[in-house]
Amino acid sequence: MEKLFIKNGTIIDVENGISFVGAIEIEGNKIKRIINQDEVLPEGPDAIDANGKYIIPGLIDMHCHINEGFAPHFVASGVTTVRNTAGNVLLLNNLIQKPDHSPIPRVYVSDRMIDGTPGQWGPTSYGNFVTDDPEEARKEVRRQVEVGAKFIKLYGWIKRDVMEASADEAKKFGLEVSIDLINSKELTALDAAKAGVTWFEHASGFAQEIYKGWNPLVEQAEWSHINWEEPDQEKVKELCDKLLEYDVKICPTMVLFDQAMSYPNIWSPNNKVIESIENRKHPVEYWKSHEEHEEAIKRSTAVVNNLTKAIAKTYYDMGGTVVAGTDTPALLYTYPGMALHRELEIFVEIGFTEIEALQAATVNAAKSINLDDIGTIQEGKMADLVILNKNPLENIKHTQEIDFVVKGGKAYNQEEILSNIPSEEDVNSLLQAFIEEWEAVHVN
Structure with missing residues (x-):
């Protein structure tokens, strides 16, 4: 040994x-x-x-969407475990089954997200399941349990009865349910908590509860009276108090909104990991494709930046669980691995101590998902x-x-880890082969 x-x-x-x-x-x-x-x-x-x-x-990124092409960048950044919030368990099996000492992170994984029609990411595919039928959702939860999902991920256009059915079915198998309500048009964080949802990604759904009728997809000019720069602390505290009764957990992914609101003056330190990432087509081309939508992103999605920060600090101060995640590689320049370091900086900027920030990406993160060995x-x-x-x-x-x-x-050392990055051609070939195999089995 x-x-x-x-x-x-x-x-x-x-x-x-x-x-x-x-x-x-x-x-x-x-x-x-x-x-x-x-x-x-x-x-x-x-x-x-x-x-x-x-x-x-080793650090833990509690919200990301990992890809074999940039998996080593996490470990080179000191991130040895990730919580993958939506994707496909079977697609990630190659990473999941690697030996413990491999220079890729451990993956605590959910399967494809369950969303409502018409599907924010399109119709049902290997990465999402779209339905308005509660029984179909229950069946999908059972399928995800069989393939090894550690938790269930719901998405923002899900219908109330489908959300309730999914949470109820997951509970039968002892699985927690996570939800992303950023673009929700009907449901709020309180609705989801009452339905049995435990995890709130991006602290989403809070804005919809505080400002009833608002969501990122409505005409924003109608909501110009909201002071997004200085959130209403009394309303934030009142909602946090209600959600504390349900013992919900929050992964605010503040770096996601902070990078978007800061663009083009993004956080981008000069180091080996970021240099390596910037030499890759993916996710750099994906980020560049979002640059042309900068104003729209700031005006709708990232406008909740300061509200999210207020929620994170308030809920934590009240005794709630708040952990560190990034949503890598979403929106603009959420660098795999390194973005978590910026998230920790933001934790401190909003009032957490250094040790509290570290705990959000280590011991508190591990405890929040019952991983006792890290x-x-x-x-x-x-x-x-x-x-x-x-x-x-x-x-x-x-x-x-x-x-x-x-x-x-x-x-x-970092150079050794980064030398294990697979070629983009190999990664793309594996993905295409997986999609073709999946569609051959699952698409009529």
Whole structure:
């Protein structure tokens, strides 16, 4: 069994908010022992000397849409686990089944989203299921359970009775239900919570509840009286208080809206990971295709930027679960892996402490989906670690100062991880082959 020994590093205990100098002994894919600096180190093993460096658990992006072509960029950014919110389990099996030490993130996956007619992403396909029939939705939930979905994802044009049926069916199998209500024309966050939905992606549906009748698809001039820049804190608190009764969980993906509202002055630090991403056609061409719709995106979708930030901080302060995610690669320049670092910056900008921001992407994220073997640096836990050159508790931006990453017990520098990126031709060929196989079976 492979062994790894890291010594002299400052280990950050994200659960208790403390740090100490010590060593980490890794055997196979697990942390075997944590040794305090006061203890005598074992003789003999070759060790990585982390003197002057800081060790945090592998980061978790709680909302993304992963693709094999940019999967290694997550790990090169220190993101060792992702929660994939809609896609296709079978399409991602190649990533899901990789060994623990592979330089791609662990994938906690949902299957295709369940939406209402006519379907925001078009008719039923390998990536979405469109129906207004509650029984068809129940059948789809059961199919998703069979293929290995860890949770169920609903989308914003879903009908109320279909939403209720989906949530009820998922509950039978112990699965949580997530919803994206950004473009919802009828339902609000409170409606979904009452129906049994647990997860609110992008803090969506809150705006529709606070401003009844508003949604991104209506004529925005009619709603010019809303002060989006300075959200009504009293209304935000009142709604958060109601949703707290249902113990809902929020993944605000603030970077998604922040990048759009900041465009063209986007957050784009100069580092190896972003340089590698910008040399890829996908998702760069996708982002460029959105540039021409910049004003429309700002006017409708991203207008909720400050409201989302207010919701995230208020709900957290009231004791609610708020975790860090990005919606990579959506809208404009949500860089795979690196966007999570900007999300953590925003957490701090809106009033979270550095340790609270870190917790949102480590221990609190892991606990929110009952993943007991990741999210902290503890004996017996998965050996997913990020070794940083600077202290993130002094400045959250230091999470970007990555020296190397340990994934499932194997240490990598960023260059080694990025060397594992598959060619775009191979990725496209695999996707096309999958789509053809899927349609041959599922399309009449």
